Every structure is written in C-alpha cells, then in structure tokens.
Amino acid sequence: MTAELRTATGESLYPRLEPLLAQVQKPIQYVGGELNAQAKPWESTDVHWALMYPDAYEVGLPNQGLMILYEVLNERPDALAERTYAVWPDLAGLMREHGVPQFTVDGHRSVRDFDLLGVSFATELGYTNLLEALDLAGVPIHVGDRDETHPVVVAGGHAAFNPEPVADFVDCAVLGDGEQAVGDITDVVKAWKAQGRPGGREELLARLARVDGVYVPRFYAVSYGADGTISAVTRTRDDVPAKVGKRTVMDLDEWPYPKTPLVPLAESVHERMSVEIFRGCTRGCRFCQAGMITRPVRERTITGIGSMVEQGLKATGYEEVGLLSLSSADHSEIGQVAKELADRYEDSKVGLSLPSTRVDAFNVTLANELSRNGRRSGLTFAPEGGSERIRRVINKTVSKEDLVRTVTTAYANGWTQVKLYFMCGLPTETDEDVLEIAELAVEVIRAGREASGRKDIRCTVSIGGFVPKPHTPFQWASQASAETIDSRLKLLRQAINSDRRIGRSIGLRYHDGKPGVIEGLLSRGDRRVGRVIERVWREGGKFDGWSEHFSFDRWVAAAAEELAAFGVDLDWYTTRERTQHEILPWDHLDSGLDKEWLWDDWQEALSEEEVADCRWTPCYDCGVCPTMGTEIQIGPTGRSLLPLTVV
Numbered sequence: 001m002t003a004e005l006r007t008a009t010g011e012s013l014y015p016r017l018e019p020l021l022a023q024v025q026k027p028i029q030y031v032g033g034e035l036n037a038q039a040k041p042w043e044s045t046d047v048h049w050a051l052m053y054p055d056a057y058e059v060g061l062p063n064q065g066l067m068i069l070y071e072v073l074n075e076r077p078d079a080l081a082e083r084t085y086a087v088w089p090d091l092a093g094l095m096r097e098h099g100v101p102q103f104t105v106d107g108h109r110s111v112r113d114f115d116l117l118g119v120s121f122a123t124e125l126g127y128t129n130l131l132e133a134l135d136l137a138g139v140p141i142h143v144g145d146r147d148e149t150h151p152v153v154v155a156g157g158h159a160a161f162n163p164e165p166v167a168d169f170v171d172c173a174v175l176g177d178g179e180q181a182v183g184d185i186t187d188v189v190k191a192w193k194a195q196g197r198p199g200g201r202e203e204l205l206a207r208l209a210r211v212d213g214v215y216v217p218r219f220y221a222v223s224y225g226a227d228g229t230i231s232a233v234t235r236t237r238d239d240v241p242a243k244v245g246k247r248t249v250m251d252l253d254e255w256p257y258p259k260t261p262l263v264p265l266a267e268s269v270h271e272r273m274s275v276e277i278f279r280g281c282t283r284g285c286r287f288c289q290a291g292m293i294t295r296p297v298r299e300r301t302i303t304g305i306g307s308m309v310e311q312g313l314k315a316t317g318y319e320e321v322g323l324l325s326l327s328s329a330d331h332s333e334i335g336q337v338a339k340e341l342a343d344r345y346e347d348s349k350v351g352l353s354l355p356s357t358r359v360d361a362f363n364v365t366l367a368n369e370l371s372r373n374g375r376r377s378g379l380t381f382a383p384e385g386g387s388e389r390i391r392r393v394i395n396k397t398v399s400k401e402d403l404v405r406t407v408t409t410a411y412a413n414g415w416t417q418v419k420l421y422f423m424c425g426l427p428t429e430t431d432e433d434v435l436e437i438a439e440l441a442v443e444v445i446r447a448g449r450e451a452s453g454r455k456d457i458r459c460t461v462s463i464g465g466f467v468p469k470p471h472t473p474f475q476w477a478s479q480a481s482a483e484t485i486d487s488r489l490k491l492l493r494q495a496i497n498s499d500r501r502i503g504r505s506i507g508l509r510y511h512d513g514k515p516g517v518i519e520g521l522l523s524r525g526d527r528r529v530g531r532v533i534e535r536v537w538r539e540g541g542k543f544d545g546w547s548e549h550f551s552f553d554r555w556v557a558a559a560a561e562e563l564a565a566f567g568v569d570l571d572w573y574t575t576r577e578r579t580q581h582e583i584l585p586w587d588h589l590d591s592g593l594d595k596e597w598l599w600d601d602w603q604e605a606l607s608e609e610e611v612a613d614c615r616w617t618p619c620y621d622c623g624v625c626p627t628m629g630t631e632i633q634i635g636p637t638g639r640s641l642l643p644l645t646v647v
C-alpha cells in the first residue's frame with residue numbers, strides 16, 4: 001500500500017493529553033503500557049484497528065473477547081490493534097474543551113485515524129457510550145454522514161445478534177466468534193486500500209457484507225405495518241445475503257488466546273486470569289441468550305487447557321486462574337482437569353476457581369479439589385428460579401432437596417460463604433415463586449448450621465431482573481414491569497427479615513427493576529429505538545450500566561417523545577407479548593436456531609416441560625448443527641496428563 005493513500009497519521013496525542021490527566025480521577029487508566037500491551041509502529045502495517053469496550057477501563061480491560069482479538073490482530077504483520085475505553089465525564093469534558101479526541105491507550109492515537117473501530121457489546125447498556133466515543137473521536141454518529149476517511153464501525157459480542165437499535169450508528173455487526181472474522185475483515189480492508197479505495201465507503205461496506213458473519217444494516221430496508229410490527233425486511237442490493245449467519249470457531253485448541261493476557265494497571269473488576277475451557281452450552285436454559293447463540297458446545301482439550309494455564313501464569317504473574325465458560329463443571333473431563341491442575345499447583349500460591357455453577361453436589365467436590373492448596377475463593381451456585389415450578393419453566397431443573405443438600409455439603413466441607421443467583425420477573429412467575437427464595441435461603445442456613453456445627457455461615461442471595469433476549473425461547477415473552485419486580489423483591493426482603501435469627505445470616509443483593517426495562521427496550525428493539533438512544537445521549541446519558549449515571553426518567557421521557565410518531569411506546573417493546581408469526585427485528589440474523597424449534601420450546605416452557613442436554617442425549621433438532629455445518633465437540637479425549645508444555 002502506498003503512503004499517499006493514507007489519510008491518517010497515527011500521531012501520538014499524549015503530549016496534549018498528559019496535562020489534562022493531572023486534573024481527572026484515576027488518570028492511570030488512560031496511560032496504557034500494561035504488561036503484555038502492544039504498540040506497533042503505525043507505518044509498518046496496512047490495516048489499523050481500534051478496539052473498544054464501551055465501558056470504563058476497569059470493566060473493559062479484563063474483557064476476554066477483546067483481549068483475544070487484540071492479540072490475534074497484532075500477530076499479523078500487516079495489522080495493528082490498539083485499545084480504547086469509555087472515558088469518564090470528567091476527562092470527556094476536558095477533552096472537548098481542549099480539542100483532544102477519543103484516543104487509544106496503547107499509542108494514544110486518535111480513534112479517527114484508524115481504519116476500523118471494533119466495539120464489543122456484552123450488554124446493551126453500553127450503547128450511549130459508543131455515541132459519546134464517536135462524538136469525542138470526531139466521527140459522525142450516523143453511518144450516512146461518514147465518508148471513506150472515517151473508521152468503519154464494527155459491532156461484535158452477544159448484543160450484536162440484534163444490532164437493529166444501533167443500526168444508525170454501526171456500519172457492520174459481526175455475528176458470533178470473532179477470531180477468524182477479524183482476519184477476513186482485515187483482508188478485505190487491506191485489499192480495498194491497496195486498490196486505491198475503489199467505490200469509496202459504499203463499495204468497502206458491500207465487500208464486507210459478503211464476508212461470512214458480517215451484517216451491514218444499511219443494505220437492508222425495514223418496513224412497518226399499521227400495528228407497529230415489522231412487515232418486511234428486504235435487501236437493497238442483491239449481492240448481500242438475505243440472511244446473515246454467525247461465525248463459529250470449531251477447534252478451540254487452534255486458538256489458544258489470549259496467550260499473553262493483559263494485566264491492568266489500575267484496579268479492575270476481574271483481577272485474575274481466565275482460561276476459556278469450552279465455548280457454547282446446550283443445557284437449554286430458556287432465558288440464556290449466551291447459551292443459545294453460542295451453540296454447539298466446543299471443548300478445549302485437557303492438554304490445551306493445561307498449557308494455557310501454565311503459559312498465562314508465566315506471562316502475567318497472576319496467582320489466580322478462573323476456568324471460564326458458560327457452565328464450567330459440564331466440561332466432559334472437568335474432574336480430571338481439576339485433579340491434575342490441583343496436583344500441579346498443590347505447593348504453590350496459585351488459586352483455581354470455577355465461575356458460578358449449576359446446583360450439583362459434584363461441584364462442591366470440584367471446588368474442594370481446586371482449592372486443595374488452601375486458596376479458596378467463594379462458591380457460587382445459580383438455581384436462577386425460586387420454586388421448582390419456575391425452574392421447570394426456565395429448564396433449570398433442580399429439586400429443593402438437592403439444592404439444600406448441595407449447599408449444606410459445601411458448609412459441611414468448610415465453606416462459610418455461599419452465593420446463590422436468582423432471577424425475578426421470569427415468564428409465568430408469581431409472588432409465591434419469588435417468596436420460595438426466602439424459604440430456600442432459610443432452609444439452607446438452618447441445615448448448614450446443623451451440618452457444619454457453626455453459627456457464622458452466610459448465604460448471599462443475588463437477584464437480577466429477567467430481561468427477555470433475542471434468539472431465545474423467551475424472545476416472545478412479556479417482560480415484567482419495574483413495579484412488578486420491585487414489589488416482589490420487597491415481599492422477598494420482608495420474608496427474609498421476618499426471622500432475624502436466621503435473616504441476619506442471609507445477604508440480599510438486588511437492583512431495582514428500572515434498568516432492566518431499558519435493557520429490555522434495547523435488547524428487543526428495532527431501528528426506531530435508535531432515535532431514543534440518540535436523544536438520551538444528547539441529553540447527557542452515558543455509563544448507563546452504572547446506577548449513579550443511569551437515569552430512568554431520561555430514558556422514559558426520550559422513549560415517549562421519539563416513539564410516539566411511530567405509534568409505539570416503551571411498553572410495546574417490553575411488556576408486550578409477541579405472537580408466533582410476528583417478524584422479529586433480528587429474524588434475518590441467523591444464530592442457527594430454528595425459529596419453529598424456539599417457538600415449540602417456548603410452548604413447552606409454558607406447560608413446564610423440560611428439555612435434555614444434547615451433549616449427553618440425542619439431538620433434539622434445535623437447528624444449529626445442520627444450519628451452521630457444526631457439531632458438538634466433547635471428550636473424553638483419552639489423554640490424561642496435563643503436560644507442562646511451556647518452558
């Protein structure tokens with residue numbers, strides 16, 4: 001590629017930024033240079049990616065998805081990737097005042113100079129932060145106002161499975177795994193630049209729209225019927241796919257990333273190294289978008305896990321490793337993984353842990369094994385529903401007896417703190433279902449005191465409001481209103497506190513129902529919701545995932561103002577139950593799941609029927625494997641020892 005085609009300079013803004021840092025809180029988060037960070041020379045590479053997590057550094061840095069893409073891209077000699085995070089309002093104000101644009105923390109380069117801005121959306125509440133970053137970067141927030149010199153804004157992560165609410169602001173969305181997709185996108189951009197940018201931005205986007213897994217919203221027109229529902233989604237060019245399918249990395253061992261995880265300079269939400277032991281989940285929890293859209297299950301082998309743990313610890317100096325996945329205890333060789341890692345790190349300070357697990361006594365055994373060297377982290381179970389009935393509805397079946405027995409086993413094994421995750425506002429839920437959470441917690445403490453002989457055991461009940469998500473059987477469900485959630489949580493709090501002798505051993509953590517309503521609007525919204533997001537941002541909304549910044553009233557007012565012209569409103573998007581044949585905003589985006597199967601599963605939920613895990617039982621035709629040409633990949637692999645492959 002020739003120098004005169006470059007419009008960007010990649011010059012460091014640090015000399016202009018540094019004087020501002022003395023005036024803001026936690027300036028360390030903006031300086032970069034973390035262990036394993038990279039800053040490649042600008043001119044030596046053809047394609048420049050800025051990768052953004054649209055939240056503060058402390059939340060964004062540990063994000064595994066972006067860490068992987070950062071490394072995968074930087075390993076290419078022709079590409080460069082740098083990171084950028086949402087800047088706090090104090091710095092944003094100064095940046096505007098002094099004309100300093102949104103910058104990357106690696107080379108402190110202007111985001112405006114990059115070819116691509118990749119944004120990872122794990123949660124929809126980051127949308128206003130994207131608009132703020134674009135504005136600070138000097139990039140027009142609307143796709144139609146950008147020219148060929150502006151970065152191509154690419155959304156990824158789970159929320160990208162319905163990017164319609166941000167269709168006005170993102171040029172493309174990548175569905176599914178990013179490891180291979182970012183390479184393909186880089187190739188397309190490189191070739192287009194080398195050819196002298198033929199056809200400008202439109203042509204580049206058309207080429208990107210032909211990359212597997214890449215959706216370019218502007219090439220699809222949406223029309224609406226008199227009742228407000230979508231009447232059709234049609235392609236505006238016939239060289240783009242009618243339905244965009246997701247990307248799936250089939251052999252995780254071929255992608256052992258991050259090999260050199262980033263170590264944050266400032267305090268962060270997740271101060272440990274994570275090794276992803278498998279991707280996908282086929283348990284079939286009906287509320288879980290992640291489980292549905294990441295099918296099928298693909299396990300990393302025991303040897304692959306062993307070498308990633310070893311290499312990562314060496315590269316970072318961390319002393320804690322989390323074995324990450326959607327349901328880690330379900331890895332077909334987890335018993336052996338736990339035993340052999342515990343053997344290997346028995347005499348060291350390395351702590352090993354699993355994220356929240358299903359309620360199963362086996363998981364206590366696993367946790368005991370992993371903490372053999374005395375390094376214990378908390379123990380977390382996720383029954384999700386308070387009553388057996390609601391647990392059948394969500395397909396997370398565990399009996400009350402098993403639940404109490406499992407938690408009691410944990411106390412009997414010396415754990416003094418157990419965390420239990422639940423949801424409130426699930427489809428068909430009644431006050432009684434939620435009140436059963438209190439009964440459970442009380443029983444857990446009673447039985448636990450008896451089994452352990454101690455009075456100081458504690459149980460924390462953590463409750464999240466349920467938000468129906470696209471590509472799940474609950475995508476048609478009515479979302480519970482904030483008032484319903486708040487009144488049930490109030491009843492629950494009263495029930496837990498009714499007996500102080502037990503109640504004081506139970507901690508209750510919950511958020512009020514309001515943020516969930518907005519998350520619901522953004523999750524199942526269509527393109528019309530973009531105007532609400534823009535208005536909220538223009539009126540000062542950002543950091544919506546933070547209770548101190550989130551303003552429900554601002555969102556409600558913006559929704560009322562912006563949606564009225566379309567004859568729809570906030571309730572229409574949230575508490576309205578959808579009918580079977582309604583065209584959903586994400587129907588042209590293919591997670592592989594068969595819509596009819598999803599509907600049948602929704603009906604089975606309503607009649608409280610369970611579905612098995614196809615990892616162990618025959619395929620029940622959810623559609624993913626045949627549509628995507630994939631298959632379940634599980635062990636046992638027949639291998640046993642975890643070799644120390646890194647010297």
Ligand code: B12
Pocket residue numbers: 055059060061062063064065066068069117118119120121122123154155156157158159174176177178179181182269270276288289290291324325326355464469545
């Ligand atoms: C670790 C974790 C956390 C950590 C760390 C978060 C962080 N900074 O990364 C903590 C504890 C802080 C956390 C917090 C939250 N989390 Co969390 N978290 C996870 C967990 C267990 C692992 C995420 C992960 O690393 N996955 C592995 C990586 C490799 O996958 P990935 O990020 O999806 O990235 C791949 C692709 O999506 C894609 N991709 C991603 N970004 C991009 C960008 C571009 C440009 C491209 C091309 C591709 C691409 O490529 C990547 C590689 O293939 C997941 C469950 C899971 N196993 O996924 C839940 C999960 C992501 N979290 C979830 C939620 C709800 C939250 C919270 C909102 C919870 C809350 N109520 O507070 C907060 C949100 C925090 C925030 N403001 O962002 C949900 C997401 C819900 C959904 N969309 O359905 C999940 C799926 C759990 C669940 N089953 O409910 N979380």
Ligand code: SF4
Pocket residue numbers: 282295296297614615618619620621622623624625626631632
């Ligand atoms: S297609 Fe069959 S085997 Fe594949 S994830 Fe769906 S139910 Fe499981």
